[in-house]
Structures are given as C-alpha cells and as structure tokens.
Amino acid sequence: MRISKEPEVRKREIADTAMRIFAEKGYEATSMKDIAKAVNVVPGLCYNYFKSKYELYEYATNLYAEECIKPLVEILQNNEETLEIYLEKLSNEFIKNVGKEKYHDFFHKEGNQLFHKQLEIIMNDKLQPYIETFIVKLNQKGILQADDPTTISKFIVYGQSPIINDDSLTSEEKVDKVISIIKLLLK
The missing domain is CATH 1.10.10.60 (Homeodomain-like)
Known part of the structure; x- marks a missing residue:
C-alpha cells in the first residue's frame, strides 16, 4: 500500500x-x-x-549542519549581560550534546574522516556569519571593542575545529581550551 x-x-x-x-x-x-x-x-x-546519491548526501549533510548549529545560534542571538554568560551557555550546550547528534555514528565512523571534514567546513561556513553578527552586537552594547569582527569571527570559527575534533581531549578540556582562546581574542 x-x-x-x-x-x-x-x-x-x-x-x-x-x-x-x-x-x-x-x-x-x-x-x-x-x-x-x-x-x-x-x-x-x-x-x-x-x-544522485551524492546530492542526497549533500542535502542530508547541510540539514544536519543546520541542526547542529541551531542551539548555538539561539544562544548567540540572546541578549545576555556579559560575554561570560554567553560563553558559559555555549560551553554547556556543547558538553550536553557532544556525541548525541543525529548523524554522529556516520560522521565519526572509522574511515569517514573525509565526510567529517566536509561536515566541519559546512558547519563552520554556516556558523561564521552568526559569530560575526554576535561580535558586532557586543561591540554595539559596549561589551567588546573588537576592531575587525569579520577576521576575528573567522579565526574563532575555523580555528576551534582542530581542538573540537581532537579525540585525545575530553569535552570539558576542549571547551576550556576554546574558551580560553576566545577570551584572548576578544579582550
């Protein structure tokens, strides 16, 4: 039927x-x-x-990337009082969901490193404009005084990937390292 x-x-x-x-x-x-x-x-x-099968894969990967960044984007779009509150919320969200993502088994399967790299690039490309807007917003609120939000946002988004994808680190260690670098960049 x-x-x-x-x-x-x-x-x-x-x-x-x-x-x-x-x-x-x-x-x-x-x-x-x-x-x-x-x-x-x-x-x-x-x-x-x-x-084609590849077009299907691309569609699923883009959909998945959007789902993965959605909670982060929602946090970035909140109106919090300090950078510390944003960073704490982002950290908690990462730790809460790491490894529980819908397509985690595929992208983290042995032999699928190329697929994982493709996902990483797509996610970073989707997230970067939100980080840039976030930095501009914090500049306007007087929380930050970042001279070049575009470059800083690119460095944050694309620079954190090797740390986030380092399987020798715990989730907490990854967050600590990324947050400490972000704080240095946004001083």
Missing part, C-alpha cells in the same frame, strides 16, 4: 534513512536502491527528490 507524504516530509525521511544506512553499510556500499527499499518506496521516487 502506497503512503503519500508531503514532499518535504518525504525528502527528509529519505535523507534520514540514507544517513542511517550510510552509517551501517558505508557510503560507497550503499545504493539508491538500498535507500529506497529501506524507506519502502520505489527507487524512482528517491530520484524524484535527488539526482
């Missing part, structure tokens, strides 16, 4: 299923036919939404 769903709901269902199967079987070993079977649709329906 065919179940009709709204296009965005179906598209999301296909993407979520694909990422689950990619985590189980590996990206290369997964076909669009495998994904369609798991969603319980004909392969042609998957191709109605995505021209």
Whole structure:
C-alpha cells in the first residue's frame, strides 16, 4: 500500500534513512536502491527528490549542519549581560550534546574522516556569519571593542575545529581550551 507524504516530509525521511544506512553499510556500499527499499518506496521516487546519491548526501549533510548549529545560534542571538554568560551557555550546550547528534555514528565512523571534514567546513561556513553578527552586537552594547569582527569571527570559527575534533581531549578540556582562546581574542 502506497503512503503519500508531503514532499518535504518525504525528502527528509529519505535523507534520514540514507544517513542511517550510510552509517551501517558505508557510503560507497550503499545504493539508491538500498535507500529506497529501506524507506519502502520505489527507487524512482528517491530520484524524484535527488539526482544522485551524492546530492542526497549533500542535502542530508547541510540539514544536519543546520541542526547542529541551531542551539548555538539561539544562544548567540540572546541578549545576555556579559560575554561570560554567553560563553558559559555555549560551553554547556556543547558538553550536553557532544556525541548525541543525529548523524554522529556516520560522521565519526572509522574511515569517514573525509565526510567529517566536509561536515566541519559546512558547519563552520554556516556558523561564521552568526559569530560575526554576535561580535558586532557586543561591540554595539559596549561589551567588546573588537576592531575587525569579520577576521576575528573567522579565526574563532575555523580555528576551534582542530581542538573540537581532537579525540585525545575530553569535552570539558576542549571547551576550556576554546574558551580560553576566545577570551584572548576578544579582550
């Protein structure tokens, strides 16, 4: 029996299923036919939404990146009184969610380092404008006196990645290192 769903709901269902199967079987070993079977649709329906497996992967990765940064963006858009409050909230959010992300198993699977790097770049590209706006906002409130919010935001966002992705550190150590660098940059 065919179940009709709204296009965005179906598209999301296909993407979520694909990422689950990619985590189980590996990206290369997964076909669009495998994904369609798991969603319980004909392969042609998957191709109605995505021209290729890679386009499906890109859609899912972008969606995932937006979901991952959403709580951080919400914190950055709050109106807190001090930089310390923002940093504490961001730290707590990171520690609370690290490892619990929807597609974590795929992106952190052995052999998927290239996929993880792609995700990192996409997330950083999406987050950087929010960090820049945040710095400008704190400048306007007199909390900061950052001369070049664009450069500082880029350095913060792209510079923190090697620390955040260092598996030899605990989540708390990662946060401590990143926050200490941010404080130095925003003095």
